[in-house]
Amino acid sequence: xxxxxxxxxxxxxxxxxxxxxxxxxxxxxxxxxxxxxxxxxxxxxxxxxxxxxxxxxxxxxxxxxxxxxxxxxxxxxxxxxxxxxxxxxxxxxxxxxxxxxxxxxxxxxxxxxxxxxxxxxxxxxxxxxxxxxxxxxxxxxxxxxxxxxxxxxxxxxxxxxxxxxxxxxxxxxxxxxxxxxxxxxxxxxxxxxxxxxxxxxxxxxxxxxxxxxxxxxxxxxxxxxxxxxxxxxxxxxxxxxxxxxxxxxxxxxxxxxxxxxxx
Numbered sequence: 669x670x671x672x673x674x675x676x677x678x679x680x681x682x683x684x685x686x687x688x689x690x691x692x693x694x695x696x697x698x699x700x701x702x703x704x705x706x707x708x709x710x711x712x713x714x715x716x717x718x719x720x721x722x723x724x725x726x727x728x729x730x731x732x733x734x735x736x737x738x739x740x741x742x743x744x745x746x747x748x749x750x751x752x753x754x755x756x757x758x759x760x761x762x763x764x765x766x767x768x769x770x771x772x773x774x775x776x777x778x779x780x781x782x783x784x785x786x787x788x789x790x791x792x793x794x795x796x797x798x799x800x801x802x803x804x805x806x807x808x809x810x811x812x813x814x815x816x817x818x819x820x821x822x823x824x825x826x827x828x829x830x831x832x833x834x835x836x837x838x839x840x841x842x843x844x845x846x847x848x849x850x851x852x853x854x855x856x857x858x859x860x861x862x863x864x865x866x867x868x869x870x871x872x873x874x875x876x877x878x879x880x881x882x883x884x885x886x887x888x889x890x891x892x893x894x895x896x897x898x899x900x901x902x903x904x905x906x907x908x909x910x911x912x913x914x915x916x917x918x919x920x921x922x923x924x925x926x927x928x929x930x931x
Contacts, residue, residue, distance in 0.1 A: 679904050681911045684709035687764050688910065689757040689805065691744065691798070692771030694721040696871030697821060700899035701768055704907050706733040710766070713757040715740045736761070744771055744797035745789065754804035763812050766910045767805045769798035769843075770821040776832045776877055787835040794839035799846040802861070806854050815858030817910045820847045821902070822863040824925040840865075844921050851919035860918035862909045867925035868896040893926030 688705050692698035693714035702714055706729040714729075714737065716722050722739040730737045738760035742753040758764055772794045775786040802818050809816040825833050826840035843863070850861035868878050868887060874896065878884045888894060905924050908914050923929045 679704075679708075679907060681904075681907050681913055682708050683766070683907070683911055685711075686766055686910070687711045687713070687761045688766035688768060689713040689715065689740075689753075689764050690768045690770060691715045691753070691801070694718060694725050696873055697866070697869055697899050697902050698768075698770040699725065700903045701770060701821075701906050702729060704900070704903040705766075705768075705910070706735050706737070708907060708911075709733075709735065710910075711736045711761055713738045713740060713760050713764070715742055715744075715753055715757070715771070717741065717743050744801070745793050750797050750800035751804055754801055754808065758805065758808045763808060763814055764805055765814055765816050767802060767816070767818045768821065768906055768910070769802060769819065771797070772821070772840075774833065774836045774873070774877065776836075777834065778832050779834050782834055790835035790839050791842075794836065795842045795846070798843060802846070802850055806850060806859060806861075809859050810854065810857045813857075816860070817914075818847070818850055818854075818859065818861040819906050819909050820844070820861070820863040821906070822847075822865045822921060824865045824867045824923055824928050826863075827865055827921065827923065827929045828931075847921075848919050855918055860909075860914070862914075862917060862919065863921040864902060864905045864909070865921050865923045865925065865929070866897050866902045867891060867923075867928045869902055870896050870898055891926040891928045892930070895926065897924055897926070 688710045693702045694716045726737045740756040823840040825837045847863045
């Protein structure tokens with residue numbers, strides 16, 4: 669479904685001198701964003717819940733790209749998780765220039781089979797945590813007069829309803845609006861906030877949910893390019909939004925969906 673060319677990086681965008689926090693940085697899209705940012709020269713703070721995975725990511729990226737990398741083992745589902753992560757991440761290198769809110773979960777369920785516990789957990793991880801983290805990091809950017817960039821990894825499911833993703837669609841749609849409020853309120857401080865909205869991305873989670881041909885076929889039929897995305901296609905959109913190349917871009921939700929949300 670995916671060509672080799674689509675998976676290869678062609679960007680020359682740089683993030684030298686920028687300090688970036690990436691959540692959910694050890695798997696899937698987050699891991700690819702971390703590699704892409706490291707290759708672009710960014711100083712990184714990687715967050716996740718698994719200390720061994722974080723340690724491996726730290727040594728791998730620092731060794732491969734010669735950048736400084738710190739890690740923060742924080743569970744964003746905990747009520748105090750967003751504030752704790754903001755404090756650790758801003759302290760690591762004296763502040764942040766970029767926040768990438770990437771961590772997320774999904775429990776595919778039909779509306780009539782919705783589990784209240786799954787619904788609450790999805791809202792907590794996908795909406796509450798990134799919204800509060802962005803507010804805390806944004807506040808530090810304001811205090812330090814940093815003209816930063818906040819990027820939300822939302823979903824095409826926030827722009828067009830997706831069956832069996834009731835809580836997920838609701839959480840990602842809420843996150844897009846939260847990001848727009850960030851852009852509105854923090855813009856006067858030179859801080860930009862944007863969302864990227866991928867269609868299905870062929871990560872481990874994407875393969876697990878959409879790997880069956882029978883399930884994938886109707887979704888693929890709605891994508892004019894006729895395929896799902898690969899992580900690098902999301903990562904390079906995030907990289908561009910984080911960079912000075914997008915210095916006048918704020919408050920947008922950018923589909924990375926092959927035309928899916930055109931209708």
